[in-house]
Amino acid sequence: MTGFRGIRWVKALFKGLTTKRESLTELNSDKQKSSTMTTTTLTAINQHKWRLLYGASALTLVGAIVLSGNQYVASNMVEGYHVKLYDQEIGVVSSQQLIEEYKSSRPLEIQEQNPDVHMELNTDGVSTEPEVAYMLETDDAGVIAKLNELLVPQALGVELRVDEKVVAVVKDQAAADQILQQIRDPFTPKEKVTGKVNALSAANAGMTDIGSAPSELEKVDFVEKVETEEVPIDPDVLEDPKAVVKRLQTGGMQPTKYKVVEGDCVSCIAQKFGTSTKFIHENNPGIEDDKLKIGQEIDLTVLKPVISVKTLERVVQNHEIQFDTEYIQDDSLRVGIIQPVSAGKNGMKKVTIQVTKVNGQLLSEELVSEDLIEAPVVAKARRGTKVVLGEGTGKFSWPVISPNISSTFGQRWGRLHKGIDITGNKNIQSADNGKVVETGYKSDYGNYIIIDHMNGYETLYGHLSKIISSKGDIVEKGEKIGVMGSTGDSTGVHLHFEIHKKGSLENPLKYLSR
Known part of the structure; x- marks a missing residue:
């Protein structure tokens, strides 16, 4: 102009x-x-x-x-950049770099101002358009102030859901993962045990608990459906991870204590509080042989974990194999008289058991395989043939057809499991020739039978639904003596089978092979 x-x-x-x-x-x-x-x-x-x-x-x-x-x-020609938030004009700035730096630094600034909450600031809608014009006016500070006003930060958190129900809201995914790991940890074997087996024999079987034996973890998971998801939140709903772990482990239950009074017994207390003797022993491992003292405090707290941990573990143990005896018949000796010729030697087998636990408690066990380590050496002896009815052979057969072992021999919940639990065909057979010396009912065994094999061995058959044999009967190996059931202290239909040798407990797997 x-x-x-x-x-x-x-x-x-x-x-x-x-x-x-x-x-x-x-x-x-x-x-x-x-x-x-x-x-x-x-x-x-x-x-x-x-x-x-x-x-x-x-x-x-x-x-x-x-x-x-x-x-x-x-x-007087000026270069500037029009700043827009989506389609809304915000103003003009002197540098595009100013806006780029704002988009990268502003979210960090917001997070620093709120260190206890995960904050998100979405700057994707901010864009710039360049222009060169005569006497173009820019306002860097004004544009930044306007962006701060329009861009509202959002607090984010992670919902922890159990069976599709929200049970907690925490800061971020890392906090949720840490909570779940802390719930898993107490029930996860700390070390992988490979190649190391636990020797199990008559001498130490009573000291070995299958539930606490060294194991190799195969799988760990939650019983419930557990999910996490990041969602917008009000920061006031965030919870302390330590408090969340405790609540999920206990279900928020308060401790319940009981002091023993005169006349109390474990089963009496269990009946009074509507629980089981097994539960009392699990909660109070210090109780031995059901002995209680007046004033003793018993923990009766029933925890109801919100999340339960299920583990699948593999236990490998060495079991002795009882040697057989080869008898040379001698009709000059009365039946029952045995004269050793050469000594025998027990063998050894590696038994692999798959154990399922929930929250560290043994839920089930399954015999996976047996591998021979050392074959037993057969003993030789002279045996009289003068007949004595009921004398056993010394070699046992399975008391159930098509047997499956549901629980092995050893410690359970601080107590000795004196035999093995077997499922399969419900007809119960005598494991060897013998004489029925006792039948009846006990609170722990339910309906039971004891057979004396008249050679130093006795066998016991428990939890029967029906007893067929009577005291004094002479039974042969494989003869039906009862029917499988779930009487007494039982959690399902099965046979509890024990072997005693000269009054001492023996591991039945020492005498039985699959």
Whole structure:
């Protein structure tokens, strides 16, 4: 605009000068009418020179003014960036880098201001468009302030759900993972035991608990459906991870204690509080042989974990294999009289058992395999053949057809499991020849039978639904003596089977092979 105004002013100036010069020329022409033709010619030449001079000067001046105007405009052209939040114009800033730095630093600044909560600031909608314009005005501070006003941070947390029910809200996924790991840890074997087996024999079987034996973890999982999801939250709902772990492990139950009074017994207390003797022994491992003292405090707290941990573990143990005896019949000796010829030796087998636990408590066990380590050496002896009814062979057969072992021999919940539990065909057979010396009912065994094999061995058959044999009966190996059941202290239909040798407990797996 300024350049064009200068050109018009210069044109007007030279137009005035030309008009004035023409007037002076006409005046001189009147005074010099008598002059010669030569003078007139010279005057015309001079007038032409003046016009050329004026024109050149005007063009020079116009060029200078135009150049000056362009330089002024160019020096006032400004580069800026229009900032938009989605389609909304926020303002103009002087630098695109300013906005890029804002988008990367503002979320960090918000998080630093709220260290106890996971904050999110979505800056994806902020964009810039460049523009170069005359005297363009920018406002960096104003645009940043407006963005701070419009971009509202959102607190995020992680919901912990159990069977699709929200049980806790914590800061982030790391906190949720840590909580779940702390719930798993108490029930997860700390070390993988490979190649190391626990020797189990008559001498140490009573000291070995299958539930606490060294094991190799195969799988760990939760019984319930456990999920986590990040969601927008109100920061006030966040919980302390330690409190969440305790609540999920206990179900928020308060401790229940009971002091023993005169006349109390374990089963009496169990009946009074509607629980089981097994539960009392599990909660109070210090109770031995059901002995209680007046004033003794018993823990009857029933924990109801919100999340239960299920583990599948593999236990490997070495079991002795009882050697057989090869008898040389001698009719000069009365039945029952045995004269050793050569000594036998027990063998050894590696037994692999798959154990399922829930919250560290033995839920079930399954015999997976048996591998021979050392074969037993057969003993030889002379045996009288004078018949004595009921004498056993010394070699036992399975008392159940198609047997499956549901619980092995050893410690359970601080107590000795004196035999093995077997499922399968419900007909119970005598494991060897013998004489029925006792039948009846006991609170722990339920309906039971004891057979004396008249060679130092006795077998016991428990939890029967029906007893077929009677005291004094002579039974043969494989003869039906009862029917499998779930009487007494039993958690399902099975046979509890024990072997005693000269009054001492033996591990039945020492005498039985799959």
